Amino acid sequence: MKRSEAVAEAAITLLAERGMRGLTHRAVDEAAGLPPGSTSNVARTRAALLELTLSRLTDLEERLFSGAMGDGPPPGADLTELLAGVLTAQLRDRRRTLARYELALEATRRPELREIYDRAGRRFRDPAVALLAAAGSRDPVRHGRQLVAFAEGVMFDVIAGAGAEPSPDDLRAGVRDLLRGMLADQGDGRSAAGRSRRRQG
Template identity: 50%
Template sequence: MTERRDMLADAAIATLAREGMRGLTHRAVDKAASLPEGSCSYYFRTRRSLLQATVERLEEIDTEEFTTGLAPGADLNEIAEAATLLVVHWTTAGRERMLARYELALEANRRPELRELFLKAGARTRALLTALLAAAGTPDPANQARLFAAYLDGLIFDHLAGAGALDLTPGDLQNALLTTLRAFAPDPA
């Protein structure tokens, strides 16, 4: 994406987090980006193209954050530590993006074209996690990556939009994630 398109997609993310799907308009994105009216519609003619750019921007940022600090061949302890940092980040500084993602996830159930984009973005993230788990020696990395991604997503959703009953310190969170990852490891013979 170009710098201007990224700026508009970032403004769409902020608008989704603050106003929800009903508040996401080209005009609202222009305002959030502090750009002249009509800027968003110039780059994204339709709502569909704006939603697509938003999903793509979320995936771009998340992939960058997901891979930062994780070297190929990381062990389960390192994966748990990195996942802890991500969950903490995505429930604090990255909170806005997570709220936007949940708005898009719900909308994707009503819009097949958005669902397709959303599923592709999620598949790429799970592929990264699958590679990490395979390198760490888990016996069924593809299925375990899906389960671990769902676990992380559930933790984040509960913290941001759920009942919030699970209030873990970063240390407790890391221990919980490590326990889950160790359950994926092969049984010592």
């Protein structure tokens, strides 16, 4: 692991465990097991440290999403299973999600971080739009936003709210209901490519 990645990983852990006030260059050095001053060499200012941490978080979450979807769901893929699987994986990593919430709140006070946070968010919203367009949504931009909002709401309710952690069946049911509303005349949440193959078969 590169030193910048080690610094970012330690920062993620500190944000999750101690909140924004617990994130200092010295604390990152200690958490990462690095010599004093190492974090300052990677990210000299607090703003730079926050940007580095957010960039690392975005990369990790994007890999998770890409690992499930690749360049798009395979023909005949069950979108309910795919999306519920991604959401389950997100819920399992509370450390990462808690750190992102801390950064999201901080971004409301730092315009420079807000710009980076919004740009990072588009890396997930754009694929959601493309996914629903491929599934046959008649309004993929609106539905893509709703899909992301649904996922964020579930995660916040479980991790930072008062909600109980849903079972895999609960998650699948929630995603299925959402997709059914978006694709009411498009079947049960299976991809448009899969439906086309079935019609041709």
